[in-house]
Amino acid sequence: MNIVVCVKQVPDTATERKLRSDDKTLDRDAADGVVNELDEYAVEEALRLKEAHGGEVTVLTMGPAKATETIRKALAMGADKAVHLSDDALHGSDALSTSYALAETLKKIGFDLVILGSESTDARTGVLAAMLAERLGAPQLTLANKVEVDGSAITIQRVTDYGYDRVEASLPAVVSVVEKINEPRYPSFKGIMAAKKKPVESLAIGDAEISAEQVGLASAWSEVVEFAAAPPRAAGTVVKDEGDGGVKAAEFLASKKFV
Amino acid sequence: MSEILVLVEHADGDVKKVTLELLTLARSLGEPSAVWAGPGYTDAAKARLAEYGAAKIYVASSEEIVDHVVAPKAELLAKLVSDSSPAAVLVAATAEGKEIAGRLAIKTDSGVITDAVGVSEGFVADQSIFGGGVNVRSRVTKGTPIVAVRPNSTAPVAEPGAGAEEKVEIALSDSARAAKVVERVKQERGARPELTEAAIVVSGGRGVGSGENFAIIEKLADSLGAAVGASRAATDAGWYPHQFQVGQTGKTVSPQLYIATGISGAIQHRAGMQTSKTIVVINKDPEAPIFEIADFGVVGDLFQVVPQLTEEIEKRK
Structure with a gap:
């Protein structure tokens, strides 16, 4: 089985994340880049499926040169090879352009199964997997907390408001996974050393036959009109419990008409 | 007034609160048309949607719509966008709502904004990003604005609309049928409201x-x-x-x-x-x-x- 796992480099949540004042895009230099946490579950799931069914795991990343760090981490976990889609023309791409660029790349490199995290911790749109399914005409098996493959049949448990749905489809398919579907492995020392020798293919947009008119900030389908640091919340009242903390909290709730 | 499509969230035939919020919001931007997708539509649901201002209610009640993941709802909305050229489409920013919005954006060559906490004139959406650290105002610049709005962004206020019903038949594409729901498992949560929707x-x-x-x-x-x-x-x-x-x-x-x-x-x-x-x-x-x-x-x-x-x-x- 040819599994492609899409991995995104995101700014570390623990550092201050900013938008750039010049073009209102994410300031990637202001924060340390880390692997999007939910994508680590995707890598782990890809590796488990490979271990159970054979095949190959390819990491696909779209991002600037710096995203190589993220690719190495996924390779160190055990992926076999990587494709790094990187081009200045991609800067400022929105979800529609990103899904287009990734879909074109996936068509070029081929896949039986595409796996990704259900959302990124920076943009948090949660739309990319659904968009890839739409663009690729492949079954959408998203928000999975369990994935089973049997030959060309694939079944997932899709997390819903009320519990879960069991969903069936045939490969090729697009899967997104939620947190805690598995326990992502830590790269071993051996894995880290091996990752340095694994092939990473760099593609520019022309290599993947991606149209420059469909990507980048100028082609985005939406725009940031303005942004500002959120004003601090007005300082609230904090009381020390002197045996009546619950009563005081109830009085506050009553003053706000919650009780 | 310009028509605004609101995708109805419903469970066991009941209209969810977030839909009443979206109808209220849509009234401030144009004239809301509710879109009911899947079985379970009743007179009570119709009355509820009209009570909160739905001028029209499109009803596509085929079972098939909910038997497959997300794609059928996106196809339904795309058909309505193409037939009636609404000024915007509002969906709830639930995990599924956002997925529907994403597929719809591609189908209609339109921009999409997710997790809006408010929408004002010109369909400019307010978002709170980076863990609440930055407030952003953004808007769609191509196609029909598609906005996924977070539950509890607007207080629902009743104001009756005509509630004119229009049945919609939709022939799903093969690719919309690709991921089939074979079982729905409901896990007990007691009488408590849903986490993302709760007040x-x-x-x-x-x-x-x-x-x-x-x-x-x-x-x-x-x-x-x-x-x-x-x-x-x-x-x-x-x-x-x-x-x-x-x-x-x-x-x-x-x-x-x-x-x-x-x-x-x-x-x-x-x-x-x-x-x-x-x-x-x-x-x-x-x-x-x-x-x-x-x-x-x-x-x-x-x-x-x-x-x-x-x-x-x-x-x-």
Whole structure:
């Protein structure tokens, strides 16, 4: 089985994340880049499926040169090879352009199964997997907390408001996974050393036959009109419990008409 | 007035509260048309949608729409966008709502904005990003604006609309049938409201100390008709099921009232609740960062404060 796992480099949540004042895009230099946490579950799931069914795991990343760090981490976990889609023309791409660029790349490199995290911790749109399914005409098996493959049949448990749905489809398919579907492995020392020798293919947009008119900030389908640091919340009242903390909290709730 | 499509969220034939919010919001931007997808449409549902201002109600009640994942609903909306050229499409920013919005955006060559907490004239959407640290106003620049709006962004206000019903037949494409739902498993949640939709959420964190102790959090929640949430520390420890995790990698909630008990308030947690309208904190550590965003805080032992609060609420009922 040819599994492609899409991995995104995101700014570390623990550092201050900013938008750039010049073009209102994410300031990637202001924060340390880390692997999007939910994508680590995707890598782990890809590796488990490979271990159970054979095949190959390819990491696909779209991002600037710096995203190589993220690719190495996924390779160190055990992926076999990587494709790094990187081009200045991609800067400022929105979800529609990103899904287009990734879909074109996936068509070029081929896949039986595409796996990704259900959302990124920076943009948090949660739309990319659904968009890839739409663009690729492949079954959408998203928000999975369990994935089973049997030959060309694939079944997932899709997390819903009320519990879960069991969903069936045939490969090729697009899967997104939620947190805690598995326990992502830590790269071993051996894995880290091996990752340095694994092939990473760099593609520019022309290599993947991606149209420059469909990507980048100028082609985005939406725009940031303005942004500002959120004003601090007005300082609230904090009381020390002197045996009546619950009563005081109830009085506050009553003053706000919650009780 | 320009038509605005509102995709109806419903369960067991009941219209969900978020849809009433979206209809209310849509009335401030144009004339709302509700879109009902799937079986379960009743006169009561129709009355409810009209009560909150639906001028039209498109009804596509085929079972097939819900038998496949997301794609059929996107095809239905794309057909309506093509047939009636609405000024915008509003969906609830639930996990599925956002997926529908994403597919619809591609089908209609339109921009999409997710997790809006407000939408104003010109369909300019307000978003709160980076864990609540930055406020953004953005708008769609191509096609029909598609906006996924977070539950609890608007207070639902009734104002009757004509509720003119229009049946819609849709022939699904083969690719929309590619992912088939073969079983629906409902997990017991008691009478509590859904976490992402609830007007009030009571969450417990590391300070709760054990799964058994979550009973006192649940009691407080039940006294307020609230949903129960948990921090990642609590779900990682196995004290509360993972689907109730509020935070960056779990659920995002934006209720009228959020009560955080025994939660220190790391950025990862705040990312999931910072747009809550009123925040109440109960924590024994006065240095806990969550107090920085509290409208009201009690520094104290949650095992003392929470039961007392619950008792006091019951008394006042």
